[in-house]
Amino acid sequence: MTDALMASPLVRDIGKSPDEFTRSDIVEWMADHEVRLVDLRYVAGDGRLKTLSFAPADRRHLERILTMGERVDGSSLFGFVSATSSDVYVVPRLSTAFLDPFATEPTLDLLCAFHDADGNLLESAPTTVLGRADALLRERTGAHLEALGELEYYVATPDDGQYPAVDQRGYHESEPFAKGAQIRREALSLIARIGGHVKYGHAEVGSYQVDGTVWSQHEIEYLPVPVAEAADQIVLGKWILRRVAQRHGALVTFAPKLLVGQAGSGMHVHSRLVRDGVNLLVADNGLSDDTRRLIAGYLAAAPALTAFGNTVPTSYLRLVPHQEAPTSICWGKRNRSALVRVPLGWDGVDDSMMHVDNPAEPVVVDDPAAGGTDPQTVELRSGDGSAHPHLLLAAMTMAALDGLTRPDALDLAEKLHVVGDASARTDLAQLPGSCVESARALREGRATFEEGGVFPPGLIDAQAAALEAFADEGLAARLDADPTALTEVVTRFLHCG
The missing domain is CATH 3.30.590.10 (Glutamine synthetase/guanido kinase, catalytic domain)
Incomplete structure (x- = not known):
């Protein structure tokens, strides 16, 4: 049950609180509303929002993005990550999903967590701390x-x-x-x-x-x-x-x-x-x-x-x-x-x-x-x-x-x-x-x-x-x-x- 007066479009349409969102909820909502672009957003060491943009080729590709995220260059985002071993993962947190209010094409945005090469939360990432x-x-x-x-x-x-x-x-x-x-x-x-x-x-x-x-x-x-x-x-x-x-x-x-x-x-x-x-x-x-x-x-x-x-x-x-x-x-x-x-x-x-x-x-x-x-x-x-x-x-x-x-x-x-x-x-x-x-x-x-x-x-x-x-x-x-x-x-x- 949601408050239609105050809820974001996703909360209102899916009918769940954000912490209950599942991958299938997001995929079905995107299909129903013809949203074909995805932006992964994450906060780097400077405190600003960074962006990685996707145009999923098909449902399987979208589900992989929502499940696995993507690898990025951690040394360009954080001073504590060495360029000699710089790959880190950004993995979307489904509860943060929202429709980008500025995009010229309908775009779903999700905030991400950082993970290291072993799949663990990146120890010094501010979100992890x-x-x-x-x-x-x-x-x-x-x-x-x-x-x-x-x-x-x-x-x-x-x-x-x-x-x-x-x-x-x-x-x-x-x-x-x-x-x-x-x-x-x-x-x-x-x-x-x-x-x-x-x-x-x-x-x-x-x-x-x-x-x-x-x-x-x-x-x-x-x-x-x-x-x-x-x-x-x-x-x-x-x-x-x-x-x-x-x-x-x-x-x-x-x-x-x-x-x-x-x-x-x-x-x-x-x-x-x-x-x-x-x-x-x-x-x-x-x-x-x-x-x-x-x-x-x-x-x-x-x-x-x-x-x-x-x-x-x-x-x-x-x-x-x-x-x-x-x-x-x-x-x-x-x-x-x-x-x-x-x-x-x-x-x-x-x-x-x-x-x-x-x-x-x-x-x-x-x-x-x-x-x-x-x-x-x-x-x-x-x-x-x-x-x-x-x-x-x-x-x-x-x-x-x-x-x-x-x-x-x-x-x-x-x-x-x-x-x-x-x-x-x-x-x-x-x-x-x-x-x-x-x-x-x-x-x-x-x-x-x-x-x-x-x-x-x-x-x-x-x-x-x-x-x-x-x-x-x-x-x-x-x-x-x-x-x-x-x-x-x-x-x-x-x-x-």
Whole structure:
């Protein structure tokens, strides 16, 4: 049974949830709808979507593609795969099937897993690492992490001289003052059509004009889903936004910082801990001890987490004081100056507000609209669009496991709780200020991520080395005195992630 209002075309037509799809379901659906092309999609080491296209000759060929996948050059996709033994397999995951919304000919797309020459999951592939992290958390706690990403981005459009942008005043603005809103609406619709679970979209704070171009900031936020699915959705969402913008002759960028003094773009990640459909973050008296343990895990690992969440030099032009980006390692309730925020969660209000504002609506006991898993989350606010979503969520899952099992977690959470402006606390540790500092923090904190064999040591070394190669310590101070160099650095990382 499916919800025809919200389901993707495949879910609606096949009549199953995606995790129940079989090979024969896919083959029959393609035959019924005369879909003759297949794209295998996979996420490489740079976090972007890659594509391998097929025109199956017959049913047998199609079934082989869906069963066996194809071999590809792993050394061109990952830095850890040697060119002397580079073949790896990409094998489609049937639950991810969707109809490509941009293809000129009907095309079925499937996300893939990576396998090595022996048929085992490729050990260092980011999708594999995230799967191991999820499995270890489930094994040791009986719970799993659900997550949602907030995709912040800028749209660049020509300045038509009408309804000018007002600096730093774009939050929830409407057209005609919000530029690029049509791109956001189309992307929302397409993300839902391919099976994404989107919560909402809106214009964000950032808004300015430079040299005949209007830069308008927007955000699309998802609904919480298991971490592996959440990572896939972030990758697909970025792909869709870029394609829609391209269709409109505009540019979309997820770069963390474009202009000093203007709002940067983050990729905040909300998470909740779930066991048997119950959100463990809430208790009768408010936040549970598990919430504080989870937060403690994020805060303890925070410096090293930037190695996965903030991977280019311009990431650290965003993580500066007084720009609604975190710098101090702390947490707070509804506090946007803190690294970890506990947002408002509808605790104790149920549907009472609706009846105040809509007197004609009858009061319903046990209203099903108020059911389901409690929506309370905690939000990690440091990450940005340069992050590899699968690696960041894998690292967060391992940090969560550490927090849930470390004996000093509740004391640490108490110590790092702030009320009011976090910058007023002089005793708080600070996030790294460069890629080089993040690499140093990763090397020092690697044990959290290598626990249980989740992150291979070689992957940690490769991530740290990639960050160190930027040699960006002190970059922010140097760029302050050289506007031309700043423009060059921003342009270099305009299309990160």
